Amino acid sequence: MQLRQSERRQAKIKMALQGSAGAGKTFSALLLAQGLTNGDLSKVAIIDTENGSADLYAHLGNYNVVSLKPPFTPQQYVDAIDLCIKENMSVIILDSISHCWDYLLDYHSSLTGNSFTNWAKIKPLEKLFVDKILQCNAHVLATMRTKQDYVLNQKDGKFIPEKVGLKAVQRDGLDYEFTLVFDIDIKHFAISSKDRTEIFMGKPEFKxxxxxxxxxxEWCNSGKKSEGNSINTSASIEIPQQIQHIDATEEEVYNAIQDCNSVPELLTLYRQFPQYHNTLKPDFEARKTILIHTVNPNNKFSRNGHQK
Incomplete structure (x- = not known):
């Protein structure tokens, strides 16, 4: 065990695209894969759970398809990823991982006994799946379906449900595992709801x-930030002064959640206090949803992913 200086190294992007049916998640993932492979789609594989929808875009190029059949178990995804790695795929598109979560929910409901303790049988299966995504030596683009989401806000002493946007059909907090998350609307515009690359966060919606x-x-292949590098990797997120100490109370952390003004700031807060992940997770999720759907409300559309 020894200390070393921090240094960002080359990486494989692990990102998610979430949106409702018809938002263009699969098509967008293929466009991203084109860029990630410099146009060589023969190095791209789609793991398809959408009943053949991956073949709808064959006109884009000669990418590869692995079709999965129900039940969409975590092991099926793991085996498919292993196949793609064996065939030297540079980009793996998981379209979609919502089917895996649907399977886990159905499996959980089929178990007898205590519903709460039965989650202990589900978590290892999900961990197997998530770890494979995060550790495989390829760029991974995962799509997730979304549904309308609501949060409870207090008004006149009563808690009133308010519609705040779309929620992924997936385990709460899974998006924290990814380096980059794009939310895609029905008009095919994307906005970043989580961004460790710091390229897209806070930018206007774009195609x-x-x-x-x-x-x-370019970000994946860059190492330490050098003079003239256009990608900013050195920015930091500041935690509110009142909770700089690691032994902050639950109430202090709750108040800090409400004071967060961006998703990166919220994510930093979430990581700093793992002891409150269970008790305050609904508050983290509610604040994140509000921040996602109030960012840059007056900005004009940008038609591409270039930095401004």
Whole structure:
């Protein structure tokens, strides 16, 4: 065990695209893959759970398809990823991982006994799946379906449900595992709801193009930030002064959640206090949803993924 200086190294992007049916998640993922492979779609594989929808875009190029059949178990996804790695695929598109979560929910409901303790049987299966995504030596683009989401806000002493946007059909907090998350609306515009690359966060909505993938590839291949590098990797997120200490109370952390003004700031807060992940997770999720759907409300559309 020893201390070493921090240094960002080359990486494989692990990102998610979430949106409702018809938002263009599969098409957008393929455009990103074009950029990530410099146009060589023969190095791209789609793991398809959408009943053949991956073949609808064959006109884009000669990418590869692995079709899965129900039940969509975590092991099926793991085996398919292993196959793609064996065949030296550079980009793996998981379209979609919502089917895996649907399977896990159905499996959980089929178990007898205590519903709460039965989650202990589900978590290892999901962990197997998530770890494979995060550790495989390829760029991974995962799509997730979304549904309308609501949060409870207090008004006149009563809690009133208010519609705040779309929620992924997936385990709460899974998006924290990814380096980059794009939310895509029905008009095919994307906005970043989580961004460790710091390229897209806070930017106006944009249309995904192969150039967006090239920008992400540049970030993946860059090491330490050097003079003249256009990608900013050195920015930091400040935690509110009142909770700089690691032993902050649950109430202090709750108040800090409400004071967060961006998703990166919220994510930093979430990571700093793992002891409150269970008790305050609904508050983290509610604040994140509000921040996602109130960012840059007056900005004009940008038609590509270029930095401004």
């Amino acid at each position: 995904i193009t192969p150039e967006t993938g090239k920008i992400i590839l």
